Amino acid sequence: MPGGRAAWQDLRMDPFEDTLRRLREAFSSGLTRPAEFRAAQLKALGCFLRDNRQLLEQALEQDLRKSAAESEISEIAMAQGEIDLALRNLRAWMKDEKVSKNLATQLDSAFIHKEPFGLVLIIAPWNYPLNLTLVPLVGALAAGNCVVLKPSEISQSTERVLAEVLPRYLDQSCFAVVLGGPEETGRLLEHKFDYIMFTGSPRVGKIVMAAASKHLTPVTLELGGKNPCYVDNDCDPQTVANRVAFFRYFNTGQTCVAPDYVLCSPETQERLLPALQNAITRFYGEDPKSSPNLGRIINEKHFQRLRGLLDCGRVAIGGQSDESERYIAPTVLVDVQDTEPVMQEEIFGPILPIMNVRGLDEAIDVISRQEKPLALYAFSNSSQVVKQVLARTSSGGFCGNDGFMHMTLTSLPLGGVGASGMGSYHGKFSFDTFSHHRACLLCRPGMEKIYSIRYPPYTPRRLRMLLMALEPRSCTLL
Numbered sequence: 001m002p003g004g005r006a007a008w009q010d011l012r013m014d015p016f017e018d019t020l021r022r023l024r025e026a027f028s029s030g031l032t033r034p035a036e037f038r039a040a041q042l043k044a045l046g047c048f049l050r051d052n053r054q055l056l057e058q059a060l061e062q063d064l065r066k067s068a069a070e071s072e073i074s075e076i077a078m079a080q081g082e083i084d085l086a087l088r089n090l091r092a093w094m095k096d097e098k099v100s101k102n103l104a105t106q107l108d109s110a111f112i113h114k115e116p117f118g119l120v121l122i123i124a125p126w127n128y129p130l131n132l133t134l135v136p137l138v139g140a141l142a143a144g145n146c147v148v149l150k151p152s153e154i155s156q157s158t159e160r161v162l163a164e165v166l167p168r169y170l171d172q173s174c175f176a177v178v179l180g181g182p183e184e185t186g187r188l189l190e191h192k193f194d195y196i197m198f199t200g201s202p203r204v205g206k207i208v209m210a211a212a213s214k215h216l217t218p219v220t221l222e223l224g225g226k227n228p229c230y231v232d233n234d235c236d237p238q239t240v241a242n243r244v245a246f247f248r249y250f251n252t253g254q255t256c257v258a259p260d261y262v263l264c265s266p267e268t269q270e271r272l273l274p275a276l277q278n279a280i281t282r283f284y285g286e287d288p289k290s291s292p293n294l295g296r297i298i299n300e301k302h303f304q305r306l307r308g309l310l311d312c313g314r315v316a317i318g319g320q321s322d323e324s325e326r327y328i329a330p331t332v333l334v335d336v337q338d339t340e341p342v343m344q345e346e347i348f349g350p351i352l353p354i355m356n357v358r359g360l361d362e363a364i365d366v367i368s369r370q371e372k373p374l375a376l377y378a379f380s381n382s383s384q385v386v387k388q389v390l391a392r393t394s395s396g397g398f399c400g401n402d403g404f405m406h407m408t409l410t411s412l413p414l415g416g417v418g419a420s421g422m423g424s425y426h427g428k429f430s431f432d433t434f435s436h437h438r439a440c441l442l443c444r445p446g447m448e449k450i451y452s453i454r455y456p457p458y459t460p461r462r463l464r465m466l467l468m469a470l471e472p473r474s475c476t477l478l
Helices: 002-013 017-028 035-051 053-064 068-094 131-142 156-164 182-188 202-213 237-253 266-284 300-309 360-369 383-392 404-408 428-433 448-454 460-470
Strands: 109-116 119-123 146-150 175-177 195-199 219-222 228-231 261-264 314-317 331-334 351-356 375-379 397-400 435-442
Touching: 017 119, 017 146, 017 175, 035 053, 035 068, 035 131, 053 068, 053 156, 068 131, 068 237, 068 428, 119 131, 131 146, 131 195, 131 428, 146 182, 195 202, 202 219, 228 237, 228 360, 237 266, 237 351, 237 375, 261 266, 261 360, 266 314, 266 331, 266 351, 360 383, 375 383, 383 397, 397 404, 428 435, 448 460
Parallel strands: 119 146, 119 195, 146 175, 195 219, 228 261, 228 375, 261 351, 331 351, 375 397
Antiparallel strands: 109 435, 314 331
C-alpha cells in the first residue's frame, strides 16, 4: 500500500502533530478548566520570572542591549503585574455574568458563561520578546486554554530561555514552545487552532489571517503602523521634547506604539529642535553611543534598512551610525516629504522625521490619508485642540500630552483598528480575548401554561401579548 505508506511518512515528518495531539487531549480531559489549575499555572509563570530574572536580563541585553532598568520596566515588571492582576481577579472574571431579561424569560436564568476556546497559538515578536510573549500567555492561561507558544527566532537569546526554561515551570501536557523561522511557522499555521494571537508586521499579519481563515479560526492581530504625533503651536517645547524623545528612543525606537513622526508648523519646529537636542543629551549624554541607556538595532537587516532612511530629508540631530555595533544615533530629520521612504513605512528605529503643516486642519488631513495607526499623540496646552484631534481621527489608542503611557494601564485595552490590527488585550481584556462568551438560558421544565403563549395558532390578542413579552427591557435579575 504505497499510498498509505507515503501518508504515514508525511504524518511522521510533521514536527508538530504529536505535540498538538497531546495538548488537544489534555484540553478535552478538562484539565485546564478549574480555577485552581489556572491559578497554579499563573503562579508557576510568576516563579519563572522571579527565579530567572538575571538570566532574562542577560538574554535581553544580548538581543537588544537593553539595560537592566529598561528590561525591568518594559518586560519583567509588566509581565509580573499582569500575572498578579489575573491571580487577584481570576474567580471574578470566570464567574457567570447575569444579564437582563424580557418578560418572556423572566422566570428563567440568563447569563454569559466564559469558557476557554481550546488550543491557542501565540506568535510573538522580537522587539519586546518577553513582555509580548508572556502578557498574552497570562490571558490564555487564565482563560483555561492549552497554549502553543511561538517566540521570535530573531531575538535568539530570549527565545532560548523561553524554549529551554519556561516549560519546566508549566504543565507540559497543556503547554508547549515551538521553534523555527517563517517556513516552520507556515507549517504550524496549516494546523487547526481554536484561537490565534499574532503580534508583528501587517505583512505577516495578512499571512496569519489567511491561514486562520482556512479553518475559520478567530484571530487577534496586534500590528503596527505609522503613529502620528501632532504638536500644536500652543505648547511648552521642552516638555514636549522630553516626552517625545523619551518615547521615540525608548528600546531604540523599536516599539510598535512609539511616535513615528511629528506634525507641526515651521515656527514650532524651530522651537522644538533645540529642545529635542537638549532632551537627547540629558537622556543619553554627549556621546549616546556610549550610553548604557540606549540599546542597539536587533540585527543587520534592520540596521541596513534604517541606515537607508537617514538619507530622507535633512539630518537636524544625530545621524551617526556604526555597522559593527548596529548602532544608530537618536536622530531627527527635517524637510521631510510625505513621498519619501521614511514616511511610507513604519520606521521601528531611533529616527524621528518632522513634517511641516500649517495647522490642525492640515495635520488631520495628513493623518487621515494614512492607514489607521496603532497609536496617535497630540500635544497642546489647549484641551480643545487635543479633543479635536481625538474626535476627528481614528487609531487603536490615543494619548494627549504624553507618549505611550496608556500601555501601562491594564484597565485600558491594547489593540489596533484597520491596518494596525484587530482585537485587544491587557488585563481583563486578555482574559476576555481568550474566552468564548457563551450565551446561556436555563428554562424551567414545568409551567407550560405560561410558556404556551408562544405557540400557534396566533390570535390578535395572543400576538400582542407575545410581542409585549419579547420586548427588550431591563427586568429584575433573578
